[in-house]
Amino acid sequence: xxxxxxxxxxxxxxxxxxxxxxxxxxxxxxxxxxxxxxxxxxxxxxxxxxxxxxxxxxxxxxxxxxxxxxxxxxxxxxxxxxxxxxxxxxxxxxxxxxxxxxxxxxxxxxxxxxxxxxxxxxxxxxxxxxxxxxxxxxxxxxxxxxxxxxxxxxxxxxxxxxxxxxxxxxxxxxxxxxxxxxxxxxxxxxxxxxxxxxxxxxxxxxxxxxxxxxxxxxxxxxxxxxxxxxxxxxxxxxxxxxxxxxxxxxxxxxxxxxxxxxxxxxxxxxxxxxxxxxxxxxxxxxxxxxxxxxxxxxxxxxxxxxxxxxxxxxxxxxxxxxxx
Numbered sequence: 001x002x003x004x005x006x007x008x009x010x011x012x013x014x015x016x017x018x019x020x021x022x023x024x025x026x027x028x029x030x031x032x033x034x035x036x037x038x039x040x041x042x043x044x045x046x047x048x049x050x051x052x053x054x055x056x057x058x059x060x061x062x063x064x065x066x067x068x069x070x071x072x073x074x075x076x077x078x079x080x081x082x083x084x085x086x087x088x089x090x091x092x093x094x095x096x097x098x099x100x101x102x103x104x105x106x107x108x109x110x111x112x113x114x115x116x117x118x119x120x121x122x123x124x125x126x127x128x129x130x131x132x133x134x135x136x137x138x139x140x141x142x143x144x145x146x147x148x149x150x151x152x153x154x155x156x157x158x159x160x161x162x163x164x165x166x167x168x169x170x171x172x173x174x175x176x177x178x179x180x181x182x183x184x185x186x187x188x189x190x191x192x193x194x195x196x197x198x199x200x201x202x203x204x205x206x207x208x209x210x211x212x213x214x215x216x217x218x219x220x221x222x223x224x225x226x227x228x229x230x231x232x233x234x235x236x237x238x239x240x241x242x243x244x245x246x247x248x249x250x251x252x253x254x255x256x257x258x259x260x261x262x263x264x265x266x267x268x269x270x271x272x273x274x275x276x277x278x279x280x281x282x283x284x285x286x287x288x289x290x291x292x293x294x295x296x297x298x299x300x301x302x303x304x305x306x307x308x309x310x311x312x313x314x315x316x317x318x319x320x321x322x323x324x
Contacts, residue, residue: 028061028244031069031078032088039267040088040144040236041065047263054255079138079241088236092173097136099311101128105175106312107301109320110233113145113272124319137242141257142264145271146234147210152223154205156288160296168206169195178305179231179297199223210234211278212271226282227290229297238264
């Protein structure tokens with residue numbers, strides 16, 4: 001009997017020792033719409049493990065890729081509803097809360113990936129992300145290079161005028177539409193999953209996306225020309241929900257920020273490297289890679305797509321242009 005009591009007391013003591021640690025552990029949900037093979041996912045998984053490590057296991061994070069928790073609009077809404085804690089999403093969605101941050105999608109805002117990364121460390125970045133946080137409550141911790149958007153077609157697009165009358169699939173995002181429409185293309189907002197078939201059967205004659213997407217979705221199989229229009233240096237933001245960010249200590253906020261920025265840098269490095277390889281790989285597949293006269297595209301955009309119509313401020317664009 002005595003030994004049984006001692007055993008029970010020992011079990012209770014052991015449970016008491018483990019309870020504080022168990023109670024202190026917080027499980028978070030991190031959602032995005034990208035495939036498991038993409039750097040946006042692999043580096044999110046790395047970040048989740050790194051945050052767990054640096055917080056001594058106080059936070060565990062499950063990453064849900066490939067729209068498992070909903071489309072991009074759904075997971076943005078999930079930040080407010082509390083169904084997700086962290087997401088990766090484009091500034092076009094952030095602009096729904098704070099229009100000015102969408103200026104980063106205005107054509108030819110960024111020169112290249114290095115310019116985008118410099119922007120992410122600038123005062124204007126702090127201004128725009130703070131404006132988004134004040135409007136939405138959610139906190140942007142990091143920005144990742146997504147890729148530079150180029151145009152594919154079955155003919156060369158050496159200058160802006162070559163797009164006149166071209167049936168082109170473009171996402172139904174105002175800033176994405178600015179360059180093709182300024183150059184006279186007839187745009188169509190075909191669902192992303194249907195773009196390959198639409199190109200194949202001639203419903204549209206052209207589309208625009210980063211080289212990595214052109215490869216992943218095999219658009220090169222149904223297009224003959226890769227036109228390096230480079231009209232948008234695209235990016236994604238890592239965003240923590242208002243309620244979750246408010247619950248973090250200052251120390252943990254710093255850990256989350258450091259890790260997420262490191263993850264963004266790691267993903268960016270992989271994407272930049274892959275883009276450089278793809279130009280030659282497309283040539284090797286027999287495609288014609290065209291380097292257009294970009295000045296003709298830039299001139300048309302500046303003349304025909306005003307900042308005001310999108311809710312942007314030219315002063316913000318000018319500040320980004322001034323970043324070296």
